[in-house]
Amino acid sequence: MKLTYYSYNLELKTVFNLSQSSRKFTPTILTEINYENFTGYGEASLPPYLKETPESVSLFLEKVNFSSFSSNFNLEEILEYIHHLIPENYAAKASLDIALHDLFGKIKEKPCYEIWDLKPDMAPSTSFTIGIDKPHRVIEKAKEAANYDLIKVKLGSEEDKTIIETIRSVTDKPICADINQGWSDKFYALDMLHWCKEQNIVFVEQPLPKEKAEDMAWLTSHSPIPTFADESFQHLDDLKKIKNSFSGINIKLMKCGGLSEARKIIEEARKEGLLIMLGCMVETSCAISAASQIASLVDYIDLDGNLLISNDCFTGAKVKNGKVIPTDAPGIGVLKNT
Ligand code: MG
DSSP states (O other): OEEEEEEEEEEEEEEEEOSSOEEEEEEEEEEEEEETTEEEEEEEEOOGGGOOOHHHHHHHHHHOOOGGGTTSOOHHHHHHHHHHHSSOOHHHHHHHHHHHHHHHHHHHTSBHHHHTTOOGGGSOOBEEEEOSOOHHHHHHHHHHGGGOSEEEEEOOSTTHHHHHHHHHTTOOOOEEEEOTTOOOOHHHHHHHHHHHHHTTEEEEEOOSOTTOHHHHHHHHHHOSSOEEESTTOOSGGGHHHHTTTOSEEEEEHHHHTSHHHHHHHHHHHHHTTOEEEEEOOSOOHHHHHHHHTTGGGSSEEOOOGGGGBSOOOEEOOEEETTEEEOOSSSBTOOEEOO
16 A cells, blocks of 8 residues: 655635635645555645644654555554544544545445445535625625525624625525634624524624633523534544534534544534534545535535635536535545546
8 A cells, every 4th residue: 555645735716814814825735545456535635723734744644654554455444543643633634534535435436425325415505605805706706606505604804794784785595604713702792693693694603712612602502593613623522622612513524634533523413412514624626525425414514615726636526406416436536637
C-alpha cells in the first residue's frame, strides 16, 4: 500500500467574508493511496481557524507506515492505526480516512453508501451559502439560491438585520444563519434570536464565542429556535461538553477525522437527542462526495464548499433537486480531473 500527497490551493470564486476574517484561498493537501490496481483519493482542507497547516499535515503523513497492512486490506484495522498514531490532526486523519474508504469501496466494487445500506435520495436538501457582502451582491447571491430549499447566511456583523432584510426583499425561503461566534453578549443574542424567528430563520449556528459555554447553555434554554454548535464542536470527545448547551451539532469531516468518526458521532448524538447537520469547509468534490455518502443520516445538509471554488480537481457528487447526490461509482464516487 503506497501513500502519496501534495499541496493544492483552492481558489475561491469570490472573496469569502466571515464575521472575523476574509480570504481568497484555502490550502489543502490531497492524498492518494494505492493498493493493488486501485487508487483511493482523499483530502485535508485547511481553513486557518482549524490551526492545521499544509506543514502539519505533511508532518503527520510522513509518519504513516502502511507496511504491516500491505498483504491484507482491513479497513477497520488501518483506521484504528491512523486514529491512534498521533493525537488530534483531524484534517490530516480525514485525508486518509476518505482515501481509505474510497479504496475500500473500489475493492468491494460498491459505493460506500451502498455498503452501509444508505439511500442518498433520503437525504435532506442542502443549503446554499451567502457570505457577508454589499447589498447588491447579497441580492445576486439570493437569486442564485433559487434551486435550493434552504439559504444559509453568514451573520455576526453590525449589518445583520440589513442583510436579512435585503434577502427578504427577494425571497421568503427559510434561512439558517451562521453567526461564526460573532455575537458577544447573550442578551443581545437572545433579542436577535427572537427577531430571527420572526424572519423565518429556522436555526442559528454558533451565535456566541466558543469560550462562553455557560452563556451558550442559557441562550439555548431561552432560544425560540434551535442552536447548532460548529466552532464549539469539533470531534467525538466534545459531544459530552456541549450536549446541554446547544440543540444540535454541525459535523464536518475535517473537524472530526473523517467518515468513520462522523458515523460514530451521529450514533452518539442521536442517543443524546441532538439535531445533526453535516457541513463542510471550502473543499473539492473529493471531500464533498465523501460526506454525501452519509447525508441521509442527518437532519440538515450544508455541503456546498466545492461550489465556491474555481479550480475543483475532482468530479463527483452533484446537486439534484436541491440534494447533494453522490455518483453510483464505487468508493466515494469521484473522478480526478485531468
Ligand atoms: Mg459554521
